[in-house]
Amino acid sequence: MSEGLAALERWMQALVTHPEGPEAGAEASARSGGLAAEIEHEFQPSATLSALERVQLYSGMYFARLVEVLEEEFPALVDWLGHVPAQALFRAYIVAHPSRSFTLNRLGRGLEAFLRDEAVLARELADRRRVAVELARLERCIQDVFDAPEGPSLAPEALSAVPAQRFGDLRLVPHAACALLDFAHPLEAGYRAFREGQAWPPLEPRPCALAVFRQAGRVWRLELTPPQRALLGALFEGLPLGAALERLAHGGHDLAALAPELQGWFRTWAAEGFFAGFELVES
């Protein structure tokens, strides 16, 4: 490996990615023991642009490109915060969490955690931060479910082969393209309003649970009632159906009242591809 080339690349990366521009990047490189070079000495001017102006093209494109990627991944978050504050947030995030993957699909993976830091949003947006964190989680989950590995889904009719007396031993395997999310605000109502081009409804604190799943290549959302969420959560943890129902009962849910609905729930969940398969465990 060429040491000269290695030092040059680290120096140029510092120039291109510094939030205050290439000159600040060059100073930072020199301060940190990297290449202490003059921009005008390393780069040649053109007939129309100075060396600095030319390298500024790269730094401008760096932030513009990555901010655009995040804007596409988190459109509801941008709408919730406002375009200018969202751009500032994304720039700060890119500085703190530069991409380390070959794919841009993973760029936004750390945004929810980044938003949890109160300091990353301007003070006037402080009251928007809690919902913003949840929107970041929802929109990131949509991307992850879209990209989740391929695999067959459990056909609804497959369960009919299971003898009724063995239902309690049924362990359902969650599909990789299905995720369960819990929010402290009515995110589904808010997100649906955004998608339909309507104003944001009041998002006062109220629990909301969603299943986010992929069907025919598209990502969908299904709001879950508390017993549905509790039962699916237990099943996704790997509990057999009998044990999952026991946990539901211990959680205060009235199994007798829910019994008529259970078959319909499972029919929907299987039809929507929530499960990849099943196995029977020994009770």
Added chain:
Amino acid sequence: MQPHHNRWNLPDLGLGLGLRTQHFAHVLEQRPAVDWFEILSENFLATGGRPMQVLDEIAAHYPIVMHGVSLSIGSTDPLDLNYLLQLAALAARCKAVWLGDHVCWTGVAGQNNHDLLPLPYDRATLAHLVERVRRVQDILERPLVLENPSSYVTFARSTMPEAEFLARLAEQADCALLLDLNNVYVSCRNHGWDAHAYLDALPYERVVQIHLAGHTDLGTHCLDSHSGHTLEAVWELYGEVMRRAGTIATMVEWDQDIPEFEVVHAEVLRARAFRGEHARPLREVAS
């Protein structure tokens, strides 16, 4: 005009298009008259959703070429073996006729800036790239097809012209070249180079593919925006290359403000006129 022969006898695939999400439905439903499609490799790595389903179906009807942006062949970071293995798996899945990337680096110290950053053209850089290209080709067990980049800076430490650097790289690493004529035009405009001298220096026996695309002229410099129609000056370079080298697999890129399929397809039909007697009919439905 004679068909072009390259060092590997890779086929002249005819006239192709970049496969873009906006055109998925049209391609699946209409099976348009295009000889082949080029995919952006990274759009089909680390995803298991609709893109893979679409690719499987299109690959069953058209030849596919893979073109990447994250190989970072010029970086001084270690090669990413996991990435290379995923490339190889994708190539096997879609039966890619060939695969390639750019003569550039995209990041260092573990970072990916997702830009095709330029390299200084000197002997040390050449030796670095030759060694890495050979290793990649050993892993992928096929020639790598490397594209000339567009760039906005040149390095004071460069000691040879870009075209000479590419020719030496292709010869010493025994790799293939993708000649992006829009990039030739953009870089020549930005750096005051002579495009015809650039074309003079290339080893055409190693050129297996050509890119055509639009760019944005901002007055002080040209931006390789891949938006809009291919400009006349780039078509002239295309005609010159066809006269020099014969017909070479050619593909039209359009990545910003992507219009309806027919608009991009019209560029393909225009390219057909440059192929002279070897302008075979574009297939109605590939089989």
